Amino acid sequence: MDAxxxxxxxxxxPPADAEPRPRRTGYRRLPVQQRREQLIAVALELFATRAPxxxxxxxxxxxxxxSRPLVYRYxxxxxxxxxxxxxxxxxxxxxxxxxxxxxxxxSEQLSAVLDGYFAFVAEHDAGYSALLRGGSVxxxxxxxxxxxxxxxxxxxxxxxxxxVREAGPRLTLLVRSWIAVVEGASLSWLDEGRALPVAELxxxxxxxxxxxxxxxxxxxxxxxxxxxxxxxxxxPDAPRAERLRAVLAAGR
Amino acid sequence: MDAxxxxxxxxxxPPADAEPRPRRTGYRRLPVQQRREQLIAVALELFATRAPxxxxxxxxxxxxxxSRPLVYRYxxxxxxxxxxxxxxxxxxxxxxxxxxxxxxxxSEQLSAVLDGYFAFVAEHDAGYSALLRGGSVxxxxxxxxxxxxxxxxxxxxxxxxxxVREAGPRLTLLVRSWIAVVEGASLSWLDEGRALPVAELxxxxxxxxxxxxxxxxxxxxxxxxxxxxxxxxxxPDAPRAERLRAVLAAGR
Numbered sequence: 449m450d451a452x453x454x455x456x457x458x459x460x461x462p463p464a465d466a467e468p469r470p471r472r473t474g475y476r477r478l479p480v481q482q483r484r485e486q487l488i489a490v491a492l493e494l495f496a497t498r499a500p501x502x503x504x505x506x507x508x509x510x511x512x513x514x515s516r517p518l519v520y521r522y523x524x525x526x527x528x529x530x531x532x533x534x535x536x537x538x539x540x541x542x543x544x545x546x547x548x549x550x551x552x553x554x555s556e557q558l559s560a561v562l563d564g565y566f567a568f569v570a571e572h573d574a575g576y577s578a579l580l581r582g583g584s585v586x587x588x589x590x591x592x593x594x595x596x597x598x599x600x601x602x603x604x605x606x607x608x609x610x611x612v613r614e615a616g617p618r619l620t621l622l623v624r625s626w627i628a629v630v631e632g633a634s635l636s637w638l639d640e641g642r643a644l645p646v647a648e649l650x651x652x653x654x655x656x657x658x659x660x661x662x663x664x665x666x667x668x669x670x671x672x673x674x675x676x677x678x679x680x681x682x683x684p685d686a687p688r689a690e691r692l693r694a695v696l697a698a699g700r
Numbered sequence: 701m702d703a704x705x706x707x708x709x710x711x712x713x714p715p716a717d718a719e720p721r722p723r724r725t726g727y728r729r730l731p732v733q734q735r736r737e738q739l740i741a742v743a744l745e746l747f748a749t750r751a752p753x754x755x756x757x758x759x760x761x762x763x764x765x766x767s768r769p770l771v772y773r774y775x776x777x778x779x780x781x782x783x784x785x786x787x788x789x790x791x792x793x794x795x796x797x798x799x800x801x802x803x804x805x806x807s808e809q810l811s812a813v814l815d816g817y818f819a820f821v822a823e824h825d826a827g828y829s830a831l832l833r834g835g836s837v838x839x840x841x842x843x844x845x846x847x848x849x850x851x852x853x854x855x856x857x858x859x860x861x862x863x864v865r866e867a868g869p870r871l872t873l874l875v876r877s878w879i880a881v882v883e884g885a886s887l888s889w890l891d892e893g894r895a896l897p898v899a900e901l902x903x904x905x906x907x908x909x910x911x912x913x914x915x916x917x918x919x920x921x922x923x924x925x926x927x928x929x930x931x932x933x934x935x936p937d938a939p940r941a942e943r944l945r946a947v948l949a950a951g952r
Contacts, residue, residue, distance in 0.1 A: 617895065
C-alpha cells in the first residue's frame, strides 16, 4: 500500500509515484508511466518547431492539457530534465530504426534504413538540428553522451550487417565517416527547407558509401574484402558501382 | 594623456589600456597587445593538454609568470572570455593554413593543405577535441559560431580553388561532407593516440575527396565537370583515380 497521500502539491515537491488528483476539472487522469510518455511526446512535438531554450515546462503543461504542478512534479529537475528525457526517448526511437530489412541487395537495404532515418529527421526537425549543431544552452556532457550512444549504435549495427566481427581502425573510420556524412547531409537538408528530394539524397548517400568504401579499400585489405563481398551481392553488374567507375574515367 | 593611474588593481576592475606596474619583482613588463597575445598563447598551450573547464585564469597567470590581478584585468569576463579569445586566435590561425600552394597537381595541393591541418590538430590536441566534441561547459552559441566560421572559410576556400563561382546545392553538400570527414578523421586520430600515420590519413582523405566527388558527379552535372577538370590536371593516368576504378571492379 502506498502511504503517501495523493494530494496536489507544488513544483518543489519530489516526484511522486502516483499522480495527484487534478485541482481543476477538465484534466484527464492517466497512469504514471502513460502520463510521463504523453508529456515527453508533447515536449518532442514542441522541440520540433522551437529552439530547446524556448520550450519551458509551462508550454508542455499547456500543450498537454495538464496542470502546471503536475508537469513540475514529473520533471522536478526543470526543463533540463525534461529535455534529457525527451532526448533519450528520441534516441531510443532512432536507434530502433537502424534495423536492416532481411531481403534485398545491400544498396536496397541501406536505402530502406536511410528512408527510416530521414523520416525521423523530418519529424523532429528543429530539435534534431539544435541538438546536432551544438552550442545550445541545454547541451551538456550528458546530452552529448546520448548522441554519441546513437552514433555508436549506428556503427555497431552497420559493422554487424557487413558481417564484420572485429573491425580494424580503417574500416571503423570509414563507417564513422559515412555516418558523419549522413548526419551532415540531413542537417543541410533541413537548413535548405528540404529543397533536395529525400529519394535523391538517399541515393546519393548509398553511392557515397560505395565510393568511400572504395577509397578506403585502397588503404586496407579488410575494407577491400568487405567491399568485394558487397559488390558481389549487388548482382552481376553492380550497376551503381559501374557508373562510379565510368565517372572516374572522365578527363582522361 | 591617459588620466587613469597605473596602479595595480583587483580582478573586478575594468580592463585598462596600460599594464599596471607589477607588485612583485620578477614579472616582466610587456606592451598591452603583446601581453594579451602571450596570455592567449599560454592558455592555448594549457588547453592542449587539459579540458577547457579545468583551465582557470590562475593557471594561466602561473604558466605565464604574470600576476593574477594582471590576468584578471585582461580577461575581466573570466575564463569564458579567455576561452573565447583563445578560440578566436586558434580559429584565425587554422583559417590561415587553408592557403593552397600554387604548384603541384590537385592531389598534391590538397595533401599540402591537409598536412598543415594535421599539424594544427597535433598542436592543439585536447583543446581541439573538446571543442569539436561538444558538451563542454565553455561551449556557447558564440563558440559554435566561431567553429562554423572556420568551416565556412574551408568551404569557400575549397570552392574557389576548384574554380567554382556559384556552387549548386549538390557540390556544396559534397565539399561540406568532405570537410566533416576531415574533422571526424582528425578526432579519431587523436582518440586513438595518433596510431595511424598522418601521411596515410592524409592520402586516405585525398582519395576520399576523389571518391566522394565521383559519387556526387553521378547526381550533379556541375560536380561532374569539376571532377573531370581535376582528373585532367592529375596527369595522363590520374593514377589514384585509376586505382579507385580497379577496386570498384572487385567482386564482379
